[in-house]
Amino acid sequence: MADGRTADRQLTVVLDGYSYLECPRWHDGRLWVSDFYTEQxxxxxxxxxxxxxxEIPxxxxxxxxLPDGRPLLVSMRDHRxxxxxxxxTLTEHADLSGAVSGVLNDMLVDERGRAFVGNFGFDLMGGEPLRDTTLTRVDPDGTVTTVASDLAFPNGMVLLPGGVLVVAETFGGRLTAFDVTDDGDLVGRRVWAGFGEPPRTTDVGExxxxxxxxxxxxxxxxxGAVWVADALHARVLRVREGGEVVEEIPTGTGVFACMLGGDDGRTxxxxxxxxxAEHERRPVREAQLLAVRVDVPHAGLP
Structure with missing residues (x-):
């Protein structure tokens, strides 16, 4: 974008030969990541x-x-x-089948063990028209509650210090913020950063x-800035509240998720x-986990 400084930073390969990596998390000195089509x-x-x-079939x-350190894992296609x-050993923490209209997607777990979970809302890979969807909260006891609606493909999330949840709406071209109440409800919805006019079509290609x-x-x-993986334009953007892009790192390949980590939080x-596209990614092993050094360390969750 024209208002962002394009950074000349060196990318290195950390992992190679995977199908489609998503949802990276830095935890206890290790980077965790899901590989969609090897189901690992x-x-x-x-x-x-x-x-x-x-292994999640x-x-x-x-x-x-969770607060006690146990990993919580999304099983996309059976909504669990x-x-x-x-x-x-893996056991069911919650079944979201009755609350969602599409396969599950990204998730943020807060310091109390409450999980905020997005879903596609429609069959993206099957060619269905775009349809807005919901965000679901799963409490530590497994209780499932819909906490937001009318979201255009809710994707990655961050919880900023002060209790502000920022949700990436991929097909809305924006980051949307909510205040998280003590009870885990989402209030005060507003656009945290917008990137042009949202598409006014239900056709995915358009x-x-x-x-x-x-x-x-x-x-x-x-x-307080947010790094954004731009799924369509082979770059990550560092964005401030209000939409100012202060840095752009071209990647030369598609980039679909990002996470700050490393010993000092600056990787x-x-x-x-x-x-x-699933039909392009499933049969091959071309996905990589890349790394680049940046200036400001990690904060917030995840």
Whole structure:
């Protein structure tokens, strides 16, 4: 975008040979990430050690950690959240089937163990028309509550210090903010950053062509800015509230999620692949986890 400074930063490859990586999370010195079409959640110390943390046959996506450290894992296609115990066994934490209209997507788990979960809302890969959808909260006891509606493909989320939840609306071309109440409700909805006019069409192809930025995965830094993976334009953007783009890092390949981590919180990890279409990604192993050093460290959740 014209108002952002294009940064000349060196990208390095951390992981290679995966199908489609999403939802990176830095946790206890390791980067965790879901690989959609190998149906695995893996983690790495970023120095060569890689572990398979879970196998999720109905496709993993969002990741998070409960206050006691147990991983919480999205199983996309059967609309479930799974929890992994210390021995590695997966059990059902919640079933969202009655609350969502599409496959589950990204997730943010807050410091109380409440999970905020997005869903596609329509069959993106099957060619259905665009349709707005909801955001769901799952409480630590497994209770499922719809907390927001009329969202245009809710995707990555961050919880900023002070209790502001920012949600990337991919097909809305914007970041939308809510205040999180003590009870976990979402109030005070507003546009945190907008990137041009939202597409006024239900045709996915027309919407893709119209989007100036397609915000996918996001993460926050200690200056209150948000890094945005632009799913359509092979770049990540550092954005301030109000929509000012203060830095752009071209990636040379599609980038669909980002997370600040590393020992000092200044390594920006990027989930990269040539495209997002399932029929193109499933049969090949072209996805990579990239890394680039940035100036301001991580803050907020995840």
């Amino acid at each position: 959640v893996v983690s790495t110390d970023t120095r060569g050690d890689v572990r398979v943390e879970a 109905r496709q993993p996506s969002g990741l998070g950690f 959240l799974l929890v992994r115990d210390a021995g590695g 919407a893709v062509a119209a989007l100036e930025v397609a915000p996918d995965g996001i993460c926050a830094d200690a200056e 920006l990890f990027l989930c990269a692949a040539p495209s997002f």
